[in-house]
Amino acid sequence: MAAERLDRFMARANAAYYAARDPFADFTTSPEISQVFGEVLGLWAAVMWAGLGRPASVLLIEVGPGRGTLMADALRAIRQAMPEFAAALQVHLIETSPRLRAAQAATVPDAVWHDSLDDVPAGPFLLLANEFLDALPIRQFVRRAGGWTERWVVDGAFEERPVDPAAPAPALGQGGAAAPAEGSILEICEPAQAFVRSVAARLAHHAGAALILDYGPGHSGYGDSLQALAGGRPADPLAAPGTADLTAHVDFAGLAAAAEAAGAVAHGPVPQGLFLARLGLFQRANRLARHQPLARAAAIMEAARRLGEPDMMGRLFKVLSLTRPDGPAPPGFEA
Ligand code: SAH
Numbered sequence: 001m002a003a004e005r006l007d008r009f010m011a012r013a014n015a016a017y018y019a020a021r022d023p024f025a026d027f028t029t030s031p032e033i034s035q036v037f038g039e040v041l042g043l044w045a046a047v048m049w050a051g052l053g054r055p056a057s058v059l060l061i062e063v064g065p066g067r068g069t070l071m072a073d074a075l076r077a078i079r080q081a082m083p084e085f086a087a088a089l090q091v092h093l094i095e096t097s098p099r100l101r102a103a104q105a106a107t108v109p110d111a112v113w114h115d116s117l118d119d120v121p122a123g124p125f126l127l128l129a130n131e132f133l134d135a136l137p138i139r140q141f142v143r144r145a146g147g148w149t150e151r152w153v154v155d156g157a158f159e160e161r162p163v164d165p166a167a168p169a170p171a172l173g174q175g176g177a178a179a180p181a182e183g184s185i186l187e188i189c190e191p192a193q194a195f196v197r198s199v200a201a202r203l204a205h206h207a208g209a210a211l212i213l214d215y216g217p218g219h220s221g222y223g224d225s226l227q228a229l230a231g232g233r234p235a236d237p238l239a240a241p242g243t244a245d246l247t248a249h250v251d252f253a254g255l256a257a258a259a260e261a262a263g264a265v266a267h268g269p270v271p272q273g274l275f276l277a278r279l280g281l282f283q284r285a286n287r288l289a290r291h292q293p294l295a296r297a298a299a300i301m302e303a304a305r306r307l308g309e310p311d312m313m314g315r316l317f318k319v320l321s322l323t324r325p326d327g328p329a330p331p332g333f334e335a
Contacts, residue, residue, distance in 0.1 A: 007137035007190070009153040009241065010226075014135055016242030018097040024067060026245050027229045029131050030213070030272075030313065031070035034303035036288065037130075038073025040279045044211060044331060045074065045126040046082040049089075051328025052124060052207045059125040060089040063117065063195075064132030066100060068093075068107030074128070075108070092120050117198050127199065127210040133255075134214050134247040136191040138226065141170040143184040156238045172220040173254015184222040187248060196255045196322065200262035203324045210322040211330070216250035218269055218318060225249035252318050259322050267321040267333040272307065273314020275332040281308050 004012070017023065030037040049058060062071050071091060079086045091111040095101050101113055114120050117127075140151040142160055148170055149160035163170070170186050173193075180186070199210045216225075228237035230244035237246050256266035268275075285304035289297035308314045321330040 003152050003154045003159065005139065006151045006153055006158075006226075007139045009238070010137035010246050013241035013244075014137070014246055015096070017245055018135075019099060020242065022099075023245055026232055029066060030307050030317075031066070031073065031130065033306055034285070034300070035069075035073045036281055036284045036304055037276070037307055038070040039077035039284060040276060040281055041070065041128055041130075041211065042074025042077040043081055044279060045128065046078050046085045047331050048126055048209045048328060049082070049085045052209075054084065054088070055124040055207060056088055057123060058085075058089050059092050059120060059123055061092045061094065061117070061120055061125055061127040063094040063127065063129040064135065065093045065095055065104050065108070066131075068104035068111075070128065070130055071104075071111070072107040089126075094120070117195065117202070122206060124206050125202065125208040127208070129210070130213045132214070133189070133192045133195065133212065133250045134216070135245070136189050136195070138187045138189045138248045139170075140224065140226070141186040141188070143180045143182060143186070143222075145182060148186070153238055156236075158238070172222070173251045174220040174257045175253070176220060176222075180222055185224045186222055187225060187251070189248065189251065192250065192255060193258045196259040196264075197262045199322050200259045200264035203264050203322065203327075204262075207324070207327070209327060209330055212250075212255075212320045212322070213272060213317060214250040214252075215313075215317045216252055218252065218271075220251050220253045223249075250318070252320050256320055263325075264322045265325050265327070267323065267330050269318035269320045270333055271310070271315045272317035272319055273310055275319040276308050276314075278332045278334070 065071055091108055093104055093111045094114050094117055096115055141148045148163050150163050151158045152161050170188060225248045226237050228235040228244035228246050235244040252269035259266050281304055285300055289300040306312045321333060323330060
């Protein structure tokens, strides 16, 4: 088998995986756990639309929409809470998997689909991305006595190769003055950096805001976070490309720095539990649970706790917002 740099291996493996399988058989995500997740994000977008001065036409963009559940829940909450926003928005979904596009067409029938953010028309926008960046391909570098090596995949195993001495030395996204110890692993997700720069470029020309939710640390650091899930269980990421979902931690601090270097303002990252609690996760869940049979009410509250509790998804998952310097302050990021 040919040798492949890790990011190219991961891109190929995930493209095959998303094209051929129902990823939700292998893992679950916040919108699939509780309808309140999408509802709260829809209300976040509604507040931001009002803060932008209620543009008469606005793009509601979602990147990597999965089954379309988040968007369907968001639109329902928006129609109820702010029908003027519902009337002003057009939904644009960015999705590369034909299989998931078909699923999204059933849940969000009036959407327009694109392969990339660069294809979305110009104009004021609100952008949501949940668990999108963790699926993008990473490169991994290993600190050795003689300098950095890079991980390639050869016959289902890692092989370290010297890096081009003429290329800029790999570095943490943010901070990291201390010299890394021998064996330290540094991860770089170039498409994630390109994505936030593209959001920042859009913000330079249009009113708008982005909300990015995913899992990862609050500060940039060394470590191997590549993981594979197949059938709901951890698997060997290199063994059978296309049969497992490959993800890695999102370097939120590094992405915030990249967005600010490109002219945007970054808010957060804040832990998902704190963000959702500030936006009324538990109040909405409570309202939904009222008048339900006991078992159903308990399930609704348990789902909200899964999203918000620190020892569940509340702390590992983070939320980052990008706005213009003159934009409204996004709710949920108060100091
Ligand atoms: N946001 C959804 C789905 C998360 S799974 C949820 O929370 O349930 C990741 C999503 O990103 C899938 O829809 C997948 O098909 C999509 N995706 C992965 N790589 C992509 C890429 N390079 N461009 C666009 N979409 C991509």
